[in-house]
Amino acid sequence: MDTDFINLTPENLVNEHLCCIIRSKKYHPGIDAKRKWLADRLNEGHVFRKLNAKATVFIEYAPLETAWVPIIGDNYYYVYCLWVLGNEKGKGYGRSLMEYCIADAKEKGKSGICMLGAKKQKAWLSDQSFAKKCGFEVVDTTENEYELLALTFNGTTPKFAQNAKKQEIENKELTIYYDMQCPFIYQNIETIEQYCEMHDIPLTLIQVDTLQKAKDLPCVFNNLGIFYKGNFETVNLLDIAGLKRILKK
Known part of the structure; x- marks a missing residue:
């Protein structure tokens, strides 16, 4: 398995591809919009880690306090995206990326990691069955079957904001x-x-x-x-x- 991964930084952001968008053969104005959004987030501890290849293999996460989601919790990471698509599936990349996130969270003294899920998998949400295999559990729900999944290190759990x-x-x-x-x-x-x-x-x-x-x-x-x-x-x-x-x- 190729283990050559790279993290986006303010220095390499302009030149590195954004993984999922490479599936599109046409120019996407969303690329520039995403780069601008990321440029403001990276200094907040936001992490975008990807395979150093032309492939859709990446994880994107951030401190929950600065993650743009209506979720609250004490000292958690929030995973926006974890994707492995195409020929790269089945090579252990997803596990490697999740293990990196977990190790990073523990090294920084985080309480755990959380992500959005649903009782029935939604097309644009990361694979929650995989997350559960990694130890994530449902810690909060909404009435329309969305779920908050969390991997806790100290017994505390995040939750959806009431709003x-x-x-x-x-x-x-x-x-x-x-x-x-x-x-x-x-x-x-x-x-x-x-x-x-x-x-x-x-x-x-x-x-x-x-x-x-x-x-x-x-x-x-x-x-x-x-x-x-x-x-x-x-x-x-x-x-x-x-x-x-x-x-x-």
């Missing part, structure tokens, strides 16, 4: 909260916006551009939160077919 369990807003229009943590967000939002404009569908877009806005969100969040008719629908990126299913409700 994240609200899952309702007053606005009845299609409403999307988003940030630029994921490079696919930019184009996805643009596609939805164009479709809604073409079909006269009212749309409210709310960019989560500060840590406080992320902590105060009325839903679970891993870079996206979609509401319709005032009700929370999903954290998944939507293609047009998925959008149409929501609009039929």
Whole structure:
């Protein structure tokens, strides 16, 4: 197994690829948006570690206190993404990346590590069955079956902020909260916006551009939160077919 990994730094950020986005053959404006977002996060202890190859093999995590999610806890790491795709699957890379995160957390005296999951695996969330094999357990839930998974080192556990369990807003229009943590967000939002404009569908877009806005969100969040008719629908990126299913409700 190739164990040549590299961490993104302020010095190499401009020249290193961002892993998942290399699946796209067309230029993504989301790449620049992601780089800018990362440039502001790396000095906060944010970690983006990847295989030093042209492949989708990486883990991305941050101190929970500065992670853009409505989750609270004492001295935890939060895992945004852990992905191993394509020909690199089955080579132990996922285990190596998780072990690195665990070792890093212990070295820095963290209380543990947490990540967003669901009773039924969501397409844009990291593999929670793998996380459970690594010792993660469900420590909090929402009424719509989202789960908070945690690996605790000292018996303490994080939890969803109370506002994240609200899952309702007053606005009845299609409403999307988003940030630029994921490079696919930019184009996805643009596609939805164009479709809604073409079909006269009212749309409210709310960019989560500060840590406080992320902590105060009325839903679970891993870079996206979609509401319709005032009700929370999903954290998944939507293609047009998925959008149409929501609009039929």
